[in-house]
Amino acid sequence: SKTRERLKDSLGELFEIDRLVDQAFLEELEEILITADIGIETVNRLLEPSRKKILTGEPLKVSELRRSLREEMLQMLTVPTPPFPPEASPAVIFFIGVNGVGKTTTLAKVAWHLKNRGFSVLAIAADTFRAAAIEQLETWGNRVGIEVIKQAPGADPGAVVYQGLQAAKARGTEVVLVDTAGRLHTKYNLMEELKKMVRVADKVIPGAPHENILVLDATTGQNAVNQAKLFGEAVKLHSLIITKMDGTAKGGIAVTVAHLFKLPIRFVGLGEKMEDLAPFEPKAFVDALLP
Amino acid sequence: MFENLSERLEGVFQRLRGKGKLTKDDVERGLREVRLALLEADVNYRVVKNFVDRVRERALGAEVLESLTPAQQLIKIVHEELIRTLGETPAPLDLGGSRPVPILLVGLQGSGKTTTAAKLALFLRKKGHRPYLVPADVYRPAAIDQLKTLAERVGVPVYDTDPTDNPVEIAKKALAEAKALGRDVAIIDTAGRLHIDEAMMTEAAAIKETVSPREVLLVADAMTGQDAVNIAKSFHEKVGLTGVILTKVEGDARGGAALSIREVTGCPIKFIGTGEKLEALEVFYPDRLASRILGMGDVLTLIEKA
Ligand SMILES: Nc1nc2c(ncn2[C@@H]2O[C@H](COP(=O)(O)OP(=O)(O)OP(=O)(O)O)[C@@H](O)[C@H]2O)c(=O)[nH]1
Ligand SMILES: Nc1nc2c(ncn2[C@@H]2O[C@H](COP(=O)(O)OP(=O)(O)OP(=O)(O)O)[C@@H](O)[C@H]2O)c(=O)[nH]1
Ligand SMILES: [Mg+2]
Ligand SMILES: [Mg+2]
Numbered sequence: 001s002k003t004r005e006r007l008k009d010s011l012g013e014l015f016e017i018d019r020l021v022d023q024a025f026l027e028e029l030e031e032i033l034i035t036a037d038i039g040i041e042t043v044n045r046l047l048e049p050s051r052k053k054i055l056t057g058e059p060l061k062v063s064e065l066r067r068s069l070r071e072e073m074l075q076m077l078t079v080p081t082p083p084f085p086p087e088a089s090p091a092v093i094f095f096i097g098v099n100g101v102g103k104t105t106t107l108a109k110v111a112w113h114l115k116n117r118g119f120s121v122l123a124i125a126a127d128t129f130r131a132a133a134i135e136q137l138e139t140w141g142n143r144v145g146i147e148v149i150k151q152a153p154g155a156d157p158g159a160v161v162y163q164g165l166q167a168a169k170a171r172g173t174e175v176v177l178v179d180t181a182g183r184l185h186t187k188y189n190l191m192e193e194l195k196k197m198v199r200v201a202d203k204v205i206p207g208a209p210h211e212n213i214l215v216l217d218a219t220t221g222q223n224a225v226n227q228a229k230l231f232g233e234a235v236k237l238h239s240l241i242i243t244k245m246d247g248t249a250k251g252g253i254a255v256t257v258a259h260l261f262k263l264p265i266r267f268v269g270l271g272e273k274m275e276d277l278a279p280f281e282p283k284a285f286v287d288a289l290l291p
Numbered sequence: 292m293f294e295n296l297s298e299r300l301e302g303v304f305q306r307l308r309g310k311g312k313l314t315k316d317d318v319e320r321g322l323r324e325v326r327l328a329l330l331e332a333d334v335n336y337r338v339v340k341n342f343v344d345r346v347r348e349r350a351l352g353a354e355v356l357e358s359l360t361p362a363q364q365l366i367k368i369v370h371e372e373l374i375r376t377l378g379e380t381p382a383p384l385d386l387g388g389s390r391p392v393p394i395l396l397v398g399l400q401g402s403g404k405t406t407t408a409a410k411l412a413l414f415l416r417k418k419g420h421r422p423y424l425v426p427a428d429v430y431r432p433a434a435i436d437q438l439k440t441l442a443e444r445v446g447v448p449v450y451d452t453d454p455t456d457n458p459v460e461i462a463k464k465a466l467a468e469a470k471a472l473g474r475d476v477a478i479i480d481t482a483g484r485l486h487i488d489e490a491m492m493t494e495a496a497a498i499k500e501t502v503s504p505r506e507v508l509l510v511a512d513a514m515t516g517q518d519a520v521n522i523a524k525s526f527h528e529k530v531g532l533t534g535v536i537l538t539k540v541e542g543d544a545r546g547g548a549a550l551s552i553r554e555v556t557g558c559p560i561k562f563i564g565t566g567e568k569l570e571a572l573e574v575f576y577p578d579r580l581a582s583r584i585l586g587m588g589d590v591l592t593l594i595e596k597a
Contacts, residue, residue, distance in 0.1 A: 031336050037516040040330045099539060099567065100401025100512065130567070131405075131444075132437035139432035182567075184542040219399065221333035221516025223544040244400065247485045249518035272400070272430070 021050060021060040029065075036252035036289050037221050042259075046072055070286055076259035077282040084239075084266055085114060085175045086210035090122075090168045092176045092201055096194065096235070097215035098227055099182030102243035104133065106215055106269055107177045108140035109277035110241075113267075114175050115144060122173040124164030125150035126157040126197060127181035137179050144274055157181070157193060158200040165204040178209070185230035198235045211238045213266065218244045218251030228257045237261065243269035246276070250289055295586035296328040296369070300362035313356050321355075321365050322347055332545030332584045335520045338554045346372050370581050376550060377577035382534065382559035385505050391423060391469040391477040393462075393502045397495050397530055398510035399522060400483030403538035403564055405434065407510050408480040409441035410564065410572035415476055416447055423474035424449040425465040427458040427498065428482035438480050445569050448472065458482070462498045479504070486525030495530045506533045508561065511552060513540045519548035520555050527556040537575070538564035547584050 019025075026047060033043045046069060053060045085091040093110075095103040104127070111121045123141055125148055127133040134150050141148035149164035161178060168176045180197065183190035201208040214237050216224050231237060240258060242251045245268040258265055265280040303320050304313075322343055329339045349355075349368050358364040386392050394411070396404045405428070412422040424442045426449065428434035435452050442449035450465035462479055469477040481498065484491035499507060509523060509532050526532055535556070537549050540563040549560055560575045 034330060035336050035517045037333075037518070040327060098514070098542070100403060102401060130437075131440040132433040135433035135436050136431075143432075184539065186542050217401065217512075217514075219512070219516060219518055219522075220514045221544075221548065222331055223333075223514040223542070226543055244485075247399070247518070248487055248521050249516065253516065 018061055018063045021054060021062055021065050023054065025062065026050060026054065033252070033289070036250035038252035038289070039222055039225070039256045042076075042256045066290065070290055073255055073286045073289065074282055076255050077265070077286070079258060079262045079264050081264040082238075084211075085119065086238075088205075088207060088210045090165075090173050090176045090205065090208075091210050092165065092168075092178065092205060092208035093211045093213060094178045094180060094198070094201075094209045094235075095213055095215055096180055096231055096237075097182065098184055101182070101215045101217040101220075102269055103127075103182065103215045104136055104140065104179050105272065106241055106243055106267075106277070107137070107179050108144055109269065109274050110267070111140075111146050111177055112144045112274040113277055115146065119174045120172075121146045121175045121177065122164070122168050122171070123148045124161055124176060124178045126160045126164070126178050128153055128155045128157055128160060129181040133179075133181065140274070158196050161197050161200045162204055165201060165208065169205065185227050185234075191230070191234040195234055212236060213239050213241055214263070215241050215243060216251075216254060216257065218242050218254070218268075219247060219249040220253060222253065224253040224257050225260065228261050228263070232261055237263055239263055240265045241267045241269065242280070246270045251285075252289055254285075255289070296324065297362070297366055297585070297587055299324045299328065300365055304362045313358075313361055315351060317361075318347070318350050318355060318365075321361070322350065325365070325369055328585060329547060329550075332547035332586070333516050333519070333551075334547035334584070335517050335551040335554075338520065338551045341554070342372065342376065342550075366585075369585065370578075373550065373581035373584060374577045377553055377580055378559045379577060381574050381576055382561050384561060385533065386420075386476060388505050390475045391466065392475065393466060393504040394476060394478045394506045394508065395481065395495075395499060395502070395504040396479065396508050396510050396536075397481050397526060397532075398483060399485065399512070400431075402483065402510045402512045403536075404483065404510045405438050405441065405480050406567065406569075407536055407538060407562075407564055407572070408438060408478045409445050409447075410569050411478050411562075412442065412447040413445040413569050414562075414572050415478075416445065420476050421474045422447050422476045422478060423465070423469040423472065425462060425469075425477055425479040426450065426452045427461045427465070427479050429454045429456070429458060429461070430482045434480075434482065441569065448474070458494060459497045459501050462502045466502055477502075486522045486529070492525070492529040499530055507531060508533065509535045509552070509556075509558070511535060511537055511548065513537050513546045513548065513563075514542065514544040515548035517551075519551040523552040524555045527558070532556055532558045534558050534561040536560070536562045536564065537580075541565040541571070545584050545586065546580055549580055550584060
């Protein structure tokens with residue numbers, strides 16, 4: 001987009017000439033960071049040391065500021081990252097998140113990725129609520145070439161999880177991907193339903209689910225923090241996937257969420273096809289925020 | 292998570308109490324809190340800037356400077372300006388022109404278009420209209436099935452889309468079908484698309500060109516962040532909008548994106564989606580969203596529902 005280009009240009013210009021940081025520079029930098037959805041609190045924390053320096057008249061070079069900002073943001077994204085898929089057999093992975101973020105599509109992409117790495121994969125259609133959610137996953141299953149365990153629309157999602165995991169055990173499947181219905185984190189009943197699905201998984205396969213992935217849409221603003229907080233209070237979260245990074249939204253809130261909740265970002269979604277998934281690269285991500 | 296603006300301003304002005312008349316600097320301190328509150332509510336940075344400038348102009352007048360309750364005065368101004376920006380009164384759907392009246396829904400992936408199409412159909416059916424639903428998303432797996440299922444639930448006939456047709460043909464044929472069936476409104480659901488996807492944006496413009504919809508509604512997620520301005524601007528420039536529907540409003544997002552969208556397109560927000568159920572569509576009231584953006588609760592809605 002034009003805005004993005006403009007911001008990029010302006011930041012490029014900002015950093016190009018290695019002049020001293022002044023008030024106007026900080027303001028422009030603030031705009032760039034805030035419009036990337038990093039969140040005002042995080043931005044203030046990132047810029048506070050530079051503001052202080054300027055107030056006390058201490059010289060600060062633009063290149064120095066850039067380096068320290070980059071390091072600070074990389075630091076925020078540095079959290080322990082266990083192997084993927086988790087070391088369990090079968091490894092059970094839940095895809096969780098609010099409505100429409102891309103859970104089902106991302107599940108298909110991850111299935112494709114794992115299949116290409118030689119894993120046997122099975123999907124469970126535990127979104128029995130949304131119209132045609134089961135058909136959607138089945139279509140993906142056919143495309144990717146994996147089996148999808150399903151029941152009729154309206155079935156109890158816990159029961160589908162139960163049946164699917166039994167099937168996985170019987171077949172010796174290595175990785176099971178569970179598609180859950182979109183739900184707002186503020187809805188008590190739906191969060192209880194999610195907890196129940198997790199309990200059922202643990203009953204069939206002690207220790208399961210081994211990874212609960214919170215799927216976040218890069219276009220989302222500050223609400224992503226509440227999403228991570230409340231989903232994390234309901235079930236243990238292990239990681240994040242950021243979708244729709246092919247748009248113009250920078251997904252800056254992911255930095256804040258990863259940092260606040262100490263969650264590694266596994267992948268980013270870059271489109272609607274099954275190959276549109278890339279491992280998360282912190283450096284590339286930060287560089288896109290701070291060209 | 293966030294303190295509401297009212298508490299913050301009380302805090303700021305409390306510290307100044309006893310100093311006598313407020314100075315311009317004091318007002319600036321209050322405005323800084325206003326700015327923060329809006330940014331935390333996801334209102335776009337630039338939009339916030341313009342908005343705060345408008346508020347400043349009024350706040351430097353006597354109503355705030357000489358007031359015994361400056362926090363409340365400032366809140367009042369902010370609230371009024373928000374309502375003014377959001378569009379004062381609810382904007383009804385335009386259902387004029389020859390029957391069937393086409394309504395086109397567009398937006399990013401996953402924003403809620405298909406669900407909203409069914410909700411609108413139900414809303415109109417209850418008002419005595421004879422709506423028709425048109426699935427014109429041939430890309431997303433099971434998108435046609437999804438709308439057909441929803442159509443059945445709301446008791447509205449649906450066009451039997453041939454998935455090998457292109458969306459422009461679909462819209463055209465469906466409209467003819469709607470006419471033959473004596474339907475009076477045709478709601479066209481389109482595939483989600485990125486505003487920077489030139490081919491897909493051209494397609495949306497071509498559908499519009501072909502069916503001349505009375506309403507082109509951008510369906511936007513209330514949780515959208517700063518990018519709302521770019522999204523709305525592109526859809527408005529490339530397709531041309533007449534209104535907005537804000538979805539997923541029943542959560543705890545502040546919904547500042549609505550202000551950004553309204554500011555860059557000038558198009559009224561017509562409805563809000565407040566749930567996954569097909570009844571969960573409400574007429575948009577600017578004052579309620581204004582309170583919400585400020586974190587001051589949706590008091591009016593609560594009162595009305597009680
Ligand atoms: N551009 C883009 N679109 C995506 C991406 N991931 C998913 N989508 C699209 O986003 C829309 C919603 O995706 P779904 O996978 O159905 O989302 P979901 O979270 O399962 O939705 P619910 O189950 O209804 O909550 C679809 O149109 C997808 O094609 C991505 O990385 N980029
Ligand atoms: N909580 C809540 N969920 C909603 C609302 N409107 C739609 N949804 C949900 O959001 C998700 C996406 O809705 P869809 O109608 O499939 O969105 P779409 O824009 O048609 O998606 P694409 O066709 O993939 O671009 C589904 O899970 C819907 O149930 C709403 O007002 N509140
Ligand atoms: Mg889904
Ligand atoms: Mg749709």
